[in-house]
Amino acid sequence: MQDIVKRIYEEGHYIANHGYSHSYSSIYQSPQTVLDEYNQCNDAVKRAIGQEQYNSHLFRYPGGLPGGKYVEVKNQAKELLAQNDILHIDWNALSGDAEITNPTVEYEMERIQKTVYGKNSVVILLHDAEAKKVTAQALPQIISWLRENGYEFKNFYEIIK
Numbered sequence: 321m322q323d324i325v326k327r328i329y330e331e332g333h334y335i336a337n338h339g340y341s342h343s344y345s346s347i348y349q350s351p352q353t354v355l356d357e358y359n360q361c362n363d364a365v366k367r368a369i370g371q372e373q374y375n376s377h378l379f380r381y382p383g384g385l386p387g388g389k390y391v392e393v394k395n396q397a398k399e400l401l402a403q404n405d406i407l408h409i410d411w412n413a414l415s416g417d418a419e420i421t422n423p424t425v426e427y428e429m430e431r432i433q434k435t436v437y438g439k440n441s442v443v444i445l446l447h448d449a450e451a452k453k454v455t456a457q458a459l460p461q462i463i464s465w466l467r468e469n470g471y472e473f474k475n476f477y478e479i480i481k
Contacts, residue, residue: 348390411445421454
């Protein structure tokens, strides 16, 4: 896994932070445990890429920021993250690859078209787990459709200055 992370980094891709464990009950015990989760993931990325000074400064809350059982702790953690120069971002469009057991490419395209509609800037939730192979198969079509509809792809290195 470390070799893959290092290759991704060396190819110029931005490696943001989505936490280390994805265990909501552990992450959301307190604002400090949210920061600890960020730091644990950040340390793992540092080791993988061999860059001791690396810090993505960008976090996506596991389970998303809005709503849910842990919304109060998440909202309290926003301030602690900001104090540590960590921005947060969430998706605003989705492929639907986590909504049903065996989505098709057509299903994912329909969900993307519906959830992207009317938005100038989008962050699409896509999963790359073994059980989500169809998402990788759908990517060429997703990318083509987005480009045909005037969207540009940007790396967070271009967005976060």
